[in-house]
Amino acid sequence: MKIETKYHGLIEVQEEEVVNFPNGLPGFLEEKEFTVIPFSEDGTFFILQSVKTPELGFVLTNPFTFYPDYDFKLEDQAVDALELYSPEDVTVYAVLTMADPFHLTTANLQAPVVVNSKKKTGKQVILTGSPYQTKHNLFPEAIVK
Incomplete structure (x- = not known):
């Protein structure tokens, strides 16, 4: 199928590249189908593109x-909803807030996008009780300079 994209x-x-988000994404609950585009x-950055809304x-x-020590435990509810039975089936993404200049870009580590790459289902999980926040500098060494 052909889709119009933002970028x-x-x-x-x-069709098999479409990831279904049964509950949508926070703030975009009506958006259920996305594709991940390089x-x-x-291979460092991707676009999570809505199939129906080009913008x-x-x-x-x-x-x-960017954060090799990044670690979190998914709640059982998320594991069950995504039918995650093997670590090999899990792909984790962080949503970026792009900045100009680019070295000021931040990553949302508090709400990772978790995808079951085998079943093509996804969910943006809000981590509770974690040390992560919505804005972590992607290039902290560039901020210091």
């Missing part, structure tokens, strides 16, 4: 790339 224009997406050639695309990254 890539009109693209072809295979946004950088090196709705979130920039994502694998949080472990």
Whole structure:
């Protein structure tokens, strides 16, 4: 199927690449279908693009790339909802807040997007009682300079 995207224009997406978010995303509860599109050639950044709303695309990254010690436990309710039975089935993304200049970009580590890559279901999980916040500097060493 062809979809119009925020950053890539009109693209072809295979039906099996669509990730279903049964409860939508916080603030976008009516948006249930997204696809993850590479946004950088090196595979560091992605776009979580709504299938039905072209202007709705979130920039994502694998949080472990920038925060190797990032760790959280999913509540049983989220594990059950996503039918996560094997660690190999789990893909975790952090939503970025883009900044200009880019080195001021932040990552939301308090609400990771968790995807069952086998079943193509996803959920943005809000971590409670964790030390993580919605804005962690992606490049903290650049802030110091």
